[in-house]
């Protein structure tokens with residue numbers, strides 16, 4: 001019998017562990033050997049480089065050999081990392097598949113990575129991303145098929161098994177006939193003690209698997225209910241794509257646009273856990289601020305804008321308007337007018353060569369029309385420089401070229417996007433920007449993306465060729481203008497995910513309504529309505545807040561949601577301390593969530609002081625999470641709803657002013673409530 005056909009999971013585990021140990025020892029040896037090789041190459045180089053051939057061929061060959069060896073070593077390092085991970089739990093599932101035409105089923109054990117006795121031989125354990133592993137996630141017992149590069153394979157699943165293995169020891173094994181047994185999923189979801197987001201390979205659900213394994217759609221947009229696994233699915237999808245397109249896609253080709261530093265930290269370990277390198281992560285705002293250097297010296301933070309809209313709800317309307325398709329359309333029309341208005345054409349004469357005004361106009365409006373307006377004159381200048389160089393039969397020095405280009409650029413009345421945007425605002429009936437020098441220019445958040453839009457419409461856009469896949473999380477918080485910019489900047493594949501019910505505005509924003517207009521037919525929309533994070537009690541409570549009815553809930557029960565009213569904020573905080581103390585041993589992470597930064601800051605200082613008074617030497621895991629925070633921490637995190645977005649905590653305290661009934665407050669409460677995995681307390685207090 002082939003080792004892959006051992007039916008007893010425990011016996012198979014012993015065999016696999018032996019093999020793992022052997023493979024680990026081999027990789028250790030290969031790494032050592034490789035390091036020695038590299039050292040020898042260095043030594044050889046330093047001893048011989050004076051005698052290498054004068055054309056550098058030998059030197060080049062040496063360098064190539066060195067690179068090859070370094071790459072080989074890198075691969076061995078990755079293998080070792082994966083094998084070490086697998087020592088803890090080498091597989092978690094098995095599917096017995098009888099190919100049509102065969103009498104006996106073949107057994108496929110599934111784990112976080114491939115493992116075979118020798119490199120190149122048939123796997124003992126299949127990576128969860130291997131084609132055949134799709135059977136495990138997609139089918140119950142009975143007829144099934146999977147698609148591999150060599151074609152579609154039909155057959156029958158005769159049995160499916162699930163295993164829990166820890167430290168290389170079998171904890172349990174059982175045969176399951178349903179997809180991924182709900183009991184295991186329930187146990188995974190009910191477990192406490194995970195601090196960051198966890199990998200879900202053991203229990204990926206069928207509808208999630210369809211998204212993870214989709215390679216055909218260029219732009220995938222996932223509208224998913226709170227806790228439906230959007231972020232998890234997006235990250236597993238990246239792991240899947242990296243596995244299947246190793247040749248073309250490296251982790252450095254992927255960019256995740258995440259809302260803030262803490263969120264980035266929160267998700268940072270999933271890919272390494274799955275044996276992949278970590279990916280680049282950035283907030284779009286940070287990117288925008290960098291791109292606007294040279295136009296303004298400072299920009300308002302997005303969170304300041306949210307805080308502003310809490311105080312002055314009308315300011316939100318203006319902000320929404322300035323990010324809309326209508327506004328972008330008005331800007332487009334204004335920019336079209338600039339084609340003539342901004343220009344002041346003149347003859348240019350240089351060292352006996354002349355480019356007449358008429359010729360310049362011809363070049364500008366015909367030959368180079370495709371180049372954005374404010375970069376176009378550079379192209380005309382280059383054209384003229386070329387002519388001068390040909391006529392004089394010598395290259396111009398860099399300074400000469402610069403000076404000449406500068407003269408061409410003087411034909412624009414201005415190239416300053418700040419000035420142009422301000423003029424546009426005035427023409428369109430808005431308040432213009434203050435007329436101040438660059439050092440004093442600060443943009444409001446609502447103007448950041450319109451100015452960037454102007455810049456990228458009027459200037460050549462830098463290519464970000466390295467990026468081949470962009471993940472946009474919290475899609476409902478991006479505007480029309482932002483999506484247009486994203487498409488321009490990253491004309492690559494995208495996974496866009498979010499939840500319209502968690503919009504950080506008075507009204508919900510459904511970006512699915514306008515994304516097809518921006519991305520056209522490349523788009524594929526998927527809705528995920530099943531929610532996994534919260535207990536039924538918490539999910540039902542949260543859904544009532546926003547009137548959501550179409551959510552499917554995973555049947556997991558917990559404590560009822562506790563609602564209480566207090567006369568003062570401090571009284572509510574005293575109660576939080578009591579509740580927190582009572583359950584501290586049960587939970588790893590708790591959050592105290594507020595509407596505004598001011599409340600959160602005050603609460604943090606108040607609780608810190610109280611705890612010090614209670615026990616000056618006590619050690620409390622209490623932290624304040626603000627917009628600059630970079631780490632997700634254990635213990636009680638005090639923060640605002642907009643920073644808690646995307647995260648989850650074992651226990652949540654949402655503390656809101658009693659009269660907060662406006663749209664944004666409701667959204668904030670909903671976001672706070674859906675952060676809770678096991679227990680939720682919603683307190684309100686009377687504002688003085």
Ligand SMILES: Nc1ncnc2c1ncn2[C@@H]1O[C@H](COP(=O)(O)OP(=O)(O)OP(=O)(O)O)[C@@H](O)[C@H]1O
Nearest residue numbers: 200203204205226227228229230231232532533646
């Ligand atoms: N198939 C699954 N197996 C186990 N756990 C899952 C599964 N799908 C989702 N979860 C769990 O559900 C929780 C929510 O997942 P995730 O944070 O990815 O959801 P989300 O849709 O991004 O949520 P939100 O929009 O509310 O921030 C996490 O604890 C995740 O581990």
